[in-house]
Structure formats: structure tokens, C-alpha cells
Amino acid sequence: MEMADRLAEDGWKEVGYEYINIDDCWMDKKRDPQGRLVADPWRFPSGIKALADYVHSKGLKLGIYGDLGTFTCGGYPGTTLDNIILDAETFSEWKVDMLKLDGCYSNSSVKAEGYPRMSQALNATGRLIGYSCSWPAYEGGLPPKVNYTQLAEICNLWRNFDDIDDSWDSVLGILDWYSTNQEILQPAAGPGHWNDPDMLIIGDFGLSYEQSRAQMALWAILAAPLFMSNDLRTISKEAKEILQNKLLIQINQDPLGIQGKRVIKEKFDIEVFLRPLSKSAGALVFLSRRTDIPFHYTTSLKTLNYTSTMAYNAQDVFSGKTIDLKADTNFTVIVNPSGVVAWYIHPTKHLETHSKHHKYRKQDHLPNFL
Template identity: 35%
Template sequence: MGYNTWNAFHCEINETVVAAAAVRMKTLGLTDFGYEFVNIDDCYSEKQRNKDGDIVADPVRFPSGMRNLTDFIRTLGLKSGIYSDAGWYTCAGYPGSFQNERRDIKLFQDWGFEFLKYDNCAVPFDEIVREGIVGKYGRMAQAIKDLAQETGKAPVIFSLCEWGKAQPWLWARDMGQSWRTTGDIEPRWDSIASIINRNSFISWASDFYGHNDMDMTYPPTEMLTPLPSGNGNLTYEESKSHFTAWALMKSPLLIGTDLNAVTKKSVEILTNKEIIAINQDKVVGTAITPFRWGVNPDWTFDGRYPAQYWSGTTENGTVFMLLNVLDEPADMFFTLTESPWIRAGRQYAMRDLWTHTDNGTAVRNVTIHGVPAHGVVALLLRDAGDEPEGTQPPCAQPDWCMDKNGTLIEREL
């Protein structure tokens, strides 16, 4: 959890911007909810390495030096992250780390950074790299491991930014703590919906040992600074859906908006402690998964209308996410036992994780009326004992429901 400079500032960064973001995280109270990293993205260095082969921090943008900056961030009780690339250059044309992995990771650690976002631009010719994508990222992963063994320090957290084309969820957990699953996010609902759709098929891959990285979060802003993409802003309801999906799918929670422009409601979204508690669950590491798609037949790949009905386990009960992907308000209905985590014949106390209210007991079914367009409902259900005796029909799920005497009940319904 933390902050990244790219979405808000792109290459317009300097030590003042980074330090101000760190201070703003403190003053907004974000650090009290687990946000701890301040990550510098691309464009922080000079265009060429020095005569010794080292990356050089831009002396105009960062005149005090990187170590002084990370030391300042550390005085606030925060940690720092840096950026590089597995190719010749970064995506913005600055020095990448290919063939300099050991040199660069030592420099980053000497500078005081504890997190590395590692991108995938400027790929060397095949006759030079002679590796697949696994080997190319493995070079930095091995450098991080070797440095930790040599220094006795904790290894730098390794966040692979491969964009999902090579299915990093199948191999990257042996290298790093997170892996990007899509291209860059944009502050538009269609971008959010598309990322949710793609991740609905691989949400099983997130656990304690690695996380599908769905890219940064975009809380609404007062637009004090224009968004680099020029694509507008998310609504309050869309931002709630965005944050809920990212948190419950166990994506890293890195804020990508200008913290000077966030609204009070935005901060309320980012500091929803009940949602964050599930993202940071110390007992259950797995993400929520869809149990019904809703608008489309199950398992339909549709970037506009992703899966709507999701559930998963937590240390305190079963969590449900209902996502209204329509452009108008809608009623949403599900049967409890559609979720594999719910026990048949039991009733459940229901808590709304956005209104922070206990909303009675659910028996068999739940209906939520008037879910806003592109809005979300997040519910935590806790077992409340046997359902009332004689509840009908005999099985909430009629498929192959049978009496002890052999009568197939489903045919009588």
C-alpha cells in the first residue's frame, strides 16, 4: 500500500513533488491505514550513465540526492520505492537495467529504496538477450536475491511490470511479490471494467506469496491539476467500485492521483478500514472470485460487462462483491449458496462494508435494490446458526435435490 508518482505527474517529478506526496500521506491520515510506500516512477535520472556505469539521479530535479530524499521519507515513518526496466531503456527513454542488474539494485538499495517497479520496454534483440521473458526478469530477481545474501538486509520488494502478455501469474511468484496483469490504467470506467474483466479469470493467482497487480487506484479529484491522459475523472460510485475490486481481489493498493487534489470523499474511500482489512487479511491470502457473471453467461470475456457477482473467504466470514456494470441503477439478487463458501441450511448475519451497518440476517437469498450505475455493494456475511426450521424449498439449489426415500425433489418444483 502506498503512492506512485506516474499517473499524477508522469515525467514532471522532482524531490519537492515526492517529498510533498510523503507529507501529504501523513496529513491525510493515510499512513494510519497502512499506506507506507512512496514510489518514484520513470524520469528521475539523467539520460546517460556516468563513466563508472552507474545511473545518475537528475541533479536539477533531485539536487539533494536520492539518499537525502529517502532519509526524509523515512523520518515520516514511510518507505521508498524506485523504478527501472528490464530492457536497454525505460519506457520514457532513461537508462534501463539490462546487463546492469547487480550494479543497479545495489545502487537503489544504497540510495535507500526498498521497492522496485520493473518495466518491460526497450527489449534487446533476441541474439543479445537469448532469454525468454522469464529469464529476462529472472536476471533482476537473482540480483536482488544475491544482494540480500551478501548484505544480510531484507531483499528489495520486486514488482514486475510485464503487462500480462506473458501470463506472469503463472511464473512470477518465484521472482517477486507482484506482477502486472494488464496495460496501464486510465481514469475512465471502461478502463476499470476492462481490467476487472481480465482479472476475473486469474483472480485465483493472488495469495500471501504474490499478487496480481491491477495497476494504481484513481480516487476522484477536484481537478486542481489536469490528468495526464486528458480522459476526465471517475465518479464517486465508480471510484468505490474501483477501490473495492482492487482491495478484495488482493491487488497492491498504490494511489495514482495527485494527493493535493483528492476530495474528502476520496479520502473516505481510500481509508475504508473494513475493505482494507480484507485486502490485508493476516489469515486468508486468497482473492475473491466470480460465482456468476450476471449480464453475460458465465465465463464470458467482455471488457464492457465483467462479472458482477463475486465472493471469497476472510478471517471473519464470507465477503461478497456485487458490481453493477450497467449505465443505470439496478436491483441485484443472489442465492447465498451460489457462493462455494456458504453452508447450506444456515443463515447469515449481514454487514455492509460501505455503510458500516449491520443489516439483519440473510436466509437463502439476498436482494439489494437500486445499486447505482457502475456502483458496488460489499457485504460480509457471518454464520448465524441454522436457518429457520421448515424453510422451503428443501434445497436452495435445486440441482439433484433428493429426499432420503429417493424422490428427486427438483422435478416437483
């Protein structure tokens, strides 16, 4: 309830954060005599329905956790094939708005039957309940064991890969897996059905300031569902500013719903990510995996597959400053160690271009430019 207060009163709801999601261990260890799931009476003394009512009174939505197996990952009652309908009806009666269905203590055949059946059961309640499936993560995340066409029909989002840890190495590990398999994963994402690389760990303990900005920008490129994992009562001003960055959230929530890709991987540990956006716009992120000093990276929009006969406006998503660029004009970005330079780009006009390398005075242009 305190977290709902913070979400409603500290500017989070206004920028798009609207779900409060309860993870594993919310249940009592046993179902009630009618076979229904019951909230732990110590953790949730008023029950989930009362909590949902409170969350809704704040203009927010409540998400909950379940597991398609004999037990949840934490050892609490799971949802077996026999009680899928009962559990869906229970969540609906509690006025829950999202269900994450995990996959511990089951097998491939149970998952293949159970995940589609839960989708049908949730729809049958008549309540709009977002459906997050962990199915592909338990099957290796890739075809032929994972059918993304089927997933898009039954799930709103799905976990493909390992759980995130509160560390930069974990962020990079997830990013590597997504980038290596992007030709398979990218077409699977779209409005109403999303790849989920797991939570934002900004505002926790494991990321530096630069790394926090990097995760936010990269998750926006990946069209990732933005789930925070921090304590909103104690979050720092810097972390809050990153998580409430309106331009990055706009990029993340772009209505086209096209997931971005890594387009360049340099041998000197610089990578470039590109996401097409609506209204002929796009987002570019320059990532440094280096740990030594800021790196001066020179390229051009033409090199990054932008149309050479166009002029573009690039806006730094963190500073808000903008600059005009010709597609075939070289530019240099200065990328901090374990950090990013992130741009929102849109075309301005057709023109004839001549290659030229620009140097920018710090007082006139983006601080990330040389």
C-alpha cells in the same frame, strides 16, 4: 517530500499506505562515469538517498522505477543484463524499499534471463526490497508464455495486463480480463506474490463517486496491491474517505491472501464477486454495469454458494450498517448505475432455514436494501 508529509500526517499511514513510489523519468539521461544510475539533478537535486532518508524519517518507505531493457519506456537509461547487479546495489545503497522493473526496449529472452537475475541481485544486497515485475504483461499475461509458479518464486507482485487509464472503461476492461482468466490468475496470488491490476485512479479525474467506490471494492476483492495515483495535497474529502475505508482495506489485506472471483454474470449487466476471507468470513460485491437507473437485484446467499444451514451477518462496507440473513432467504440489493453494493459477511450460527423474501424498512436496515 510534500507527498510524504501528506501520507504521514493525513491518516494514510495509519490505515496501511506506507510506500511512496517514483515512476519513470526520475533519472538523468546518462549514467555516471562508473556506470551508475544518477537522479535527474533538476527533479531530485539532493539525490535519491536524501529523499529515501526523508521518507524513512516519516515512518514510510520509498519505491523506485527501473526497466529491464536498453531504455526505460520514457527513454531514460535502462537496466541491461550487464548492469543488473550494479543497479541492485545502487538501489540498496540508496535505501530504496521497492523496485518496479518495467520491460520496454527488450525481448522475451532478455526478460526470461533478466527478471530472475534481478531477484537474485536484490536478495544478495541483504536489504528487503519489494520486487514488482512487469514481465507477464509483456508476454500476454497467460500460459504457456507466462509461468506463474516461477513468478511467485522470484517476484512479490507483477503486472499482468495493460496500463490503467483514468477512465471507467479502463477499469472495466481490466476487470473483464481478470474475470475471463480468473481460473488461471486466482491460484497464482497469495501472501508475498500478487497479481497487480494496476493503480487506483480514485481521486484523479475520470471516475464518478459511484465508480470510485466500485474500483475500491473490486480491487479489494481482487487482492490487488493498493497504489494510489492521485495528488494527496488536493484530494477531495469524498475520495479520501473511499481510499481510507478501513473495512475495505481489511478485506484487501486479509491474511489468507486468497484472490476473489466473479461468481455470477447476469444478462442484465449485474455481476457478483466473492472473496473468501480468514475466520470463515467473506466479501461480496454486487456490480452494476448499467448506465440508466438503480437496479433491484434479488438473490440469496445460498445461490452464491453459502452454506444453507448457517445464519450470516452482512455489513455494508460503506455505511457500516449490518443485517442478519439466513442463507436461503432471498434479499434485494439496490445497485446504482456504475456502482456497487459491497458486504463483509461472516457466519453467526447453525440453524434450520425456511425460504422467505424479506423487505426491509429504510429506517431500520441498510439503505442499499429494499
